[in-house]
Amino acid sequence: MDYYENHLAATDVKACHRLILEIGADLFESSSSVLDYGCGTGVLIELVKAKYPHLEINGSEVSNANIAACLEKGISCQKIDALPSKDKDDDAYDLVICSEVIEHVQSPIEVLEDIARNVKPGGHVIVSVPNAFNIKHRFYYLFGKHLDPNKDPVKRRFPEHIQSLGFGHMEKLMTMAGLEIFREYGYLKPTGRLIKNGFLRSFFSSYVLTIAHRPTASGSADFLSHG
Template sequence: MGPFAANWLVERINRDYVQQAAVRYARGRVLDAGCGRRPYAGYFTCYVGLEFDRARYADCPADVWGSGMDLPFGDRSFETVFSSQVLEHVPEPWRMVEDMARVLKPGGHLILTAPHIWGLHEVPHDYFRFTSYGLQHLARRAGLEPVEVRAMAGYWVTAGTRFCYYLRRFARGPLKPLVSLFFAPIQLMAWGLDRIHRVESDAWNFLLVARRA
């Protein structure tokens, strides 16, 4: 994926933040809850990918199939639990956070990313958006202690990316190459403006790291 894709910038930011968190906090056996096509498997040494959606990801089988609200593992099975851009698709996200906490070993970390300002996607299974305070509340409710919460960029990246997604509606037929030319300068400008004036309250996404005592 290059800068002429509408979501290039946010995908790059998400990968960078996840990789940094993995280096700092991931240890031992890692569960990826909602692994999809396993884009983050290379960031972890002992990786187990769990997926819920057999129909969508049949071409890229997970290690385990099951529900995020009822993980098919015993208590204290993993040193690290990771989940990226999944929680908004879970009808009862507090149950998923509680079950991820259940399978964590004492001293282990949950690494979680979730959207704050983002358009509808994967409808009709798109239920929630999360503030940094909401994510911390869910962690504490599950018996975890937040140790780090990071906004993934600020207003300009959010606005620039949403504008690219809007433009993508016109990227059809003979207009597709022309519309795609706008994606790179818009996203690069948004990234630059965000470095000058970063408004984290308008972040498109948050990363939470929480620890089980």
């Protein structure tokens, strides 16, 4: 829990949570059940509950300390101790959120497949990860600083990040997990604005924000009106 709390204090993850609420507003409105997969201490769940009190929202976590923190707040939180997880039955949720988790795991595809299993056919998934391939990080790679944690300020600050992911990686992984992407956003840290332009978000975004749906058996999705 110490890492998660320090991470929130040290970075703009709170801003990322705000952006998830913004880009997923229509999905939160139309959903009745939500899972925050890898919910930490329940910070995002609290934000969602405050804005959308009609939702049944649960969390899942690997950390016993984080689970205890959630339960103290009255947040329903289940233990992920193996994949596939068993929080509820398969196809249980209208919407699954996974914020700042994939970069910490050994097998991102297994986690995304588990997320896809938890969401209903026609349901939606929102995933956010740090953009490890924006222009700042590309300079680190160009000069080999990413090979030495003592020289790479990103790795020095976040040694728990074991995956380096960008927009292309997330597109491939989501597709492999059986999910279909229909919205992608970047986040321009200095301005706090969303970036929709593909070139700009790849090179200047601090985060990769992706919304996908799980196709129904017929291959179609229950689309909302998406902008």
